[in-house]
Amino acid sequence: MIVCEIYEKIISELEKHIAEGLLNGSSFSELAATVHDYVNKLGTRILEQIIEDADKAFIDSTERKRHWQIVRKDTRGVLTEMGQVNISRNYYRHKKTGEYAYLADEVLKLPAYDRVDEGLKADLILKASGMSYSRAGRANRHAEVSRQTVMNCIREAGTLIHIPERNKKKQVSVLYVEADEDHVAHQDGQNRQAKLVYVHEGARRNGKRCELQNVHYFATTSTDNESLWIEVLDYIEQTYELEHVERIYIAGDGAGWIKAGQNYLPKSIPILDAYHRNKYIRKAVGGDDIQMKRLMDALRAGDKKATAKELKICYEKAETDGHRKRVLEARKYLFDNWTSIENATKYPDVIGCSAEGHVSHVLSERLSSRPMGWCLVGSEQMSRLRAFVHNGGNIHAAIKKQRKNEIRLTRKKEESIRKRVVKGFENIGNIPVLQMSGRSSRIYLILRGIQHGSLLYRVGG
Structure with missing residues (x-):
């Protein structure tokens, strides 16, 4: 069936169903679903025709007759976002080398053995980044797949890393690096850390909210801290002129893996984030607002002796062993991170750390907010x-970049076959409905809009 006949047959069926729907009281939403179904049907048939035309072009070519013999004709199914596409094409054997190939597949860069199209894979992966594998597999009613298929698509894609392309490196005097972790349940019963690090250029007020500028995320559940910080350093070196950077603030809760970042990032200055500092202060004062103010004043002044004095008062006021234990824990935490506390008061361009919120938004929302158990991979x-998506990465482009194209035809021959396929689509203007004398029917106006790449033709009077 040629392309013109595909258009005419399916559009005719659509017109009939729309008319039936209108007479039977179908709602706008139901009519939209009907149109969607037929547009997808049209798309799958066109794709099937493209493969058939490419294969026919090769059959008729002198190169094929000279070098390749037809072995048999095979059919394979490829699931796309529009639905199942059943492809029929010939299997060839090279007369000299004895190698076998589906040459139409190669010309159209259709990976061998794939049952799911790259575009659908990308869509499934994107959906799975925000919902369960099972829900992602059912999200497209025209291309439903199992949760196992969704997981396989993610495994096949591997590690996706997005580095924004820039013509030249940026010059900034200060960079901010913030870090925190989530705790993720695994199938072996253990909770493991999912670490999040993000780099930005400071905050800008937008109404009542502050927005971080040019944020870039890094996330991992690996225990290999060195690889994580080297990845952060590589990004900074690729994005910024390091010689112009005066300071890199590393803000966090004082965890060992966060402190380790100082060993990799030059000009780095540790900062203890206010959230965790205040958390331990509240533990120490036990609800005494006056004592809390005195302890906070001492910390903000960077006065270690005054801080020790106020903590001693907290200890003496404590009425239970549990409270006294909490005071000692707070004292140890604050003094272990004293340099980071001092730095927060020493440098005027230090800003608040929002790592807790970012961890919740980037990691917890998918990894730990619902009861589930993950495997390590x-x-x-x-x-x-999750980091790749929040960094603005294009999943389809990343998958395409990984693909290896092995074409046995010359570039010239590949272009020749593609041009012959194009000719089959240049006849859309010859569809009978477009040649009729009455130029006011709705089907005529719709198809004419498709022909010219627009649906801006007025339907009706």
Whole structure:
């Protein structure tokens, strides 16, 4: 069936169903679903025709007759976002080398053995970054797949890393690096850390809210802290002129893996984030607002002796062993991170750390907010996928970049076959409905709009 006949047959069926729907009282939403179904049907048939035309072009070519013999004709199914596409094409054997190939597949860069199209894979991966594998597999009613298929698509994609392309490096005097972790349940019963690090250029007020400028995320569940910080350093070196950077603030809760960043990032200055500092202060004062103010004043002044004095008062006021234990814990935490506390008061361009919120938004929303158990590979891939998506990465482009195209035809021959396929689509203007004398029917106006790449033709009077 040629392309013109495909258009005419399916559009005719659509017109009939629309008319039936209108007479039977179908709602706008139901009519939209009907149109969607037929547009997808039209798309799958066109794709099937493209493969058939490419294969026919090769059959008729002198190169094929000289070098390749037809072995048999095979059919394979490829699931796309529009639905199942059943492709029929010939299997060839090279007369000299004895190698076998589906040459039409190669010309159109259709990977061997794939049952799911790259575009659908990308869509499934994107959906799975925000919902369960099962829900992602059911999200498109025209291309439903199992949760296992969704997981396989993610595994096949591997680790996705997005580095924005820039013509030249940026010059900034200060960079901010913030870090925190989530705790993710795994199938072996253990909770493991999912670490989040993000780099930005400071905050800008937008109404009542502050927005971080040019944020870039890094996430992992690996225990390899060195690889994580080297990845952060590589990004900074690729994005910024390091010689112009005067300070890199590393803000966090004082965890060992966060402190380790100072060993990799030049000109780095540790900062203890106010959230965790205040958390331990509240533990120490036990609800005494006056004592809390005195302790906070001492910390903000960077006065270690005054801080020790106020903590001693907290200890003496404590009425239970539990409270006294909490005071000692707070004292140890604050003094272990004293340099980071001092730095927060020493440098005027230090800003508040919002790592808790970012961890919730980037990691917890998918990894730990619902009861689930991850495998090690799954949690690592999902944490990195979440960072990739929030960094603005294009999943389809990343998958396409990974693809290896092995074409046995010359570039010239490939272009020749593609041009012959194009000719089959240049006859859309010859569809009988477009040649009729009455130029006011709705089907005429719709198809004419498709022909010219627009649907801006007025339907009706």
